[in-house]
Amino acid sequence: MIDGRAVAARIRAQVAREVTTLTERTGRPPGLATILVGEDPASTIYVANKRNASGEVGITDLHRHLPDQARQEEVAALIEECNSDPAVSGILLQLPVPEALDGAALTATIVPEKDVDGLTPVSAGRLMQGAPGLRPCTPLGVIELLDSYDVELEGTQAVVVGRSNLVGKPLSFLLLERNATVTICHSRTRDLEAVCARADVLVAAVGTAGLIGADHVKPGAAVIDVGINRTEEGLRGDVDFDAVTARAGLVTPVPGGVGPMTIAMLLRNTVIAASMQQERGER
Ligand code: NAD
Numbered sequence: 043m044i045d046g047r048a049v050a051a052r053i054r055a056q057v058a059r060e061v062t063t064l065t066e067r068t069g070r071p072p073g074l075a076t077i078l079v080g081e082d083p084a085s086t087i088y089v090a091n092k093r094n095a096s097g098e099v100g101i102t103d104l105h106r107h108l109p110d111q112a113r114q115e116e117v118a119a120l121i122e123e124c125n126s127d128p129a130v131s132g133i134l135l136q137l138p139v140p141e142a143l144d145g146a147a148l149t150a151t152i153v154p155e156k157d158v159d160g161l162t163p164v165s166a167g168r169l170m171q172g173a174p175g176l177r178p179c180t181p182l183g184v185i186e187l188l189d190s191y192d193v194e195l196e197g198t199q200a201v202v203v204g205r206s207n208l209v210g211k212p213l214s215f216l217l218l219e220r221n222a223t224v225t226i227c228h229s230r231t232r233d234l235e236a237v238c239a240r241a242d243v244l245v246a247a248v249g250t251a252g253l254i255g256a257d258h259v260k261p262g263a264a265v266i267d268v269g270i271n272r273t274e275e276g277l278r279g280d281v282d283f284d285a286v287t288a289r290a291g292l293v294t295p296v297p298g299g300v301g302p303m304t305i306a307m308l309l310r311n312t313v314i315a316a317s318m319q320q321e322r323g324e325r
Contacts, residue, residue: 043287043293043294043295044187044190044191044292044293044294044299044303045298046183046187046259046264046294046295046298046299046300046302047265047298047302048308049158049187049190049302049303049305050183050301050302050303050305052078052190052305052316053186053303053306053310054098054113054309055094055315056310057099057306057309057310058098058099058311059099060313061099061100061163061224062100062103064276064313064316064317065100065200066321067320068316068320070129070304071100071101071102072102072131072132072312072313072315072316073101073102073103073129073130073132073316074092074102074103074104074129074130074132074134074158074308074312075095075104075105075106075124075127075129075130075132076089076092076104076105076106076134076136077105077106077107077108077117077124077133077134077135077136078105078106078107078108078119078136079108079109079110079112079117079135079143080108080109080110080112080139080140081106081110081138082138084142085137088136089105089136089251089296090132091305091307092143092305093105093143094201095305095306095309096151096309096312099309101309101312101313103128103303104124104127104129104130106120106124106282108152109135109232110140112140112142112143112201113143114142114144114148115144115176117135117139117148117177118148118151118258121148121151121152122151124149124152124155124156125152125153125156126253127271130155130156130314131315131316131319132157132158132265132308132311132312132315133153133156133157133314134137134148134158134308135148135152135159137149140292149161149162150162150163151299154168154175155315155318155322156315156319157175157176157315157318158176158179158260158308158311158312159176159178159179159180159308159311159317160176160177160212160311161178161207161208161231162176165177165178165202165313166207166211166212167215168224169215169216170215172219176311176314176315177212177216177311178208178209178212178248179303179304179305179307179308179311180208180209180213180268180300180303180307181209181212181213182302182303182307182310182311183217183300183304183306184213184216184245184266184268184300184303185213185216185220186303186307187294187299187300187303187304188264188266189226192262192290193243193264194222194242195220195221195222196216196221196222196223197221197222197223197314198208198223198242198243198251199222199223199225199239199240199241199242200214200217200222200223200225200242200244200245201224201225201227201237201238201240201241201242201243201244201245201246202214202217202224202226202227202245202251203228203231203234203238203244203245203246203247203248203254203280204224204227204228204229204245204246204247204248204249204268204276205226205227205228206223206247209247209268210226211226212224212246213245213247214259217243219300222238222243224235225237225240225241234258235258236259237252238259239257239260240260241254241257241259241260241263242263242264242268243263243264244259244260244263244264244265244266245265245266245268246265246267246269246279246280246281246287247267247268247269247280248269248280249270249271249280250269250271250278250280250282251271251273251278251279251291251308252273252278252279252281253280253281253282253286253321254270254280254281254282254286255282255286256276256285256286256288256289258281258286259286259289259290261289261291261312262290262291262316263282263289263291263292264290264291264292264293265286265290265292265293265294266280266294266299266300267280267293267294267295267296267299267300268280268300269281269294269296269299269313270301276298277296277297278296279295279296279299279315280292280295281296283295283296298316
């Protein structure tokens with residue numbers, strides 16, 4: 043079983059050391075501006091978790107909260123303010139924003155240098171072209187878990203189930219960057235089971251509890267479960283954990299697998315962004 047909590051704790055400790063070094067060098071700690079619009083309960087919890095985790099590693103909390111009725115121009119103006127504020131190293135617009143707003147258009151106004159969620163079109167383009175840039179946190183967390191458990195990627199068959207801009211697509215490019223042979227599956231894929239069963243590395247990022255069973259898994263494969271599904275039995279992943287453990291070489295639990303990695307990678311991205319801004323300022 044892959045222990046995401048342990049790997050995430052190690053990364054957080056490493057980030058805390060990097061924050062100390064950076065603060066000593068520059069006289070200012072990195073700052074993270076989380077932007078929450080409205081009162082969505084899940085988003086409120088996610089943002090609180092991100093702020094707590096940032097504080098724990100010494101990142102300055104520059105959180106901003108706008109009311110539910112905030113207009114597109116108001117949110118855009120706030121992002122613009124954060125874009126030009128040197129105390130802000132990273133900007134995270136918590137999605138989804140209220141229905142009246144265009145979340146994708148707002149995300150696109152974040153300057154790429156501060157795009158710690160890696161979700162702007164510029165960051166996505168840089169990833170696709172293999173150019174340096176900030177990468178999305180959950181896909182980064184998946185790669186980090188695989189590396190932590192010495193899972194070979196080069197030349198292997200990697201199957202990613204899910205093609206969202208948030209997880210499936212960026213993860214596929216990160217795996218490709220590591221020279222895996224990548225197959226992307228989605229809701230129209232025929233014979234999902236047979237495609238998945240070819241995978242040395244299988245990642246599920248769908249949002250359907252227990253979709254991936256033992257027959258989807260090649261014996262010895264590394265299986266990473268990104269899914270978070272609230273069921274009557276509690277939080278469940280996309281992988282039928284009990285059925286798959288006997289067959290897989292490695293498997294992530296839900297909770298305690300990919301989840302803790304996402305925030306850890308956000309913290310790391312914030313430090314990377316602050317370092318890049320610092321270096322640019324010195325040039
Ligand atoms: P999404 O709804 O945007 O995308 C789901 C994808 O699954 C789509 O590309 C769709 O084509 C595919 N799909 C749907 N049904 C399918 C089927 N039967 N067979 C094959 N593919 C199918 O979701 P998302 O934002 O990518 O998130 C996916 C899951 O990961 C959700 O459960 C979400 O909660 C979770 N998630 C977890 C974290 C984390 O930190 N652990 C972060 C982001 C998302």
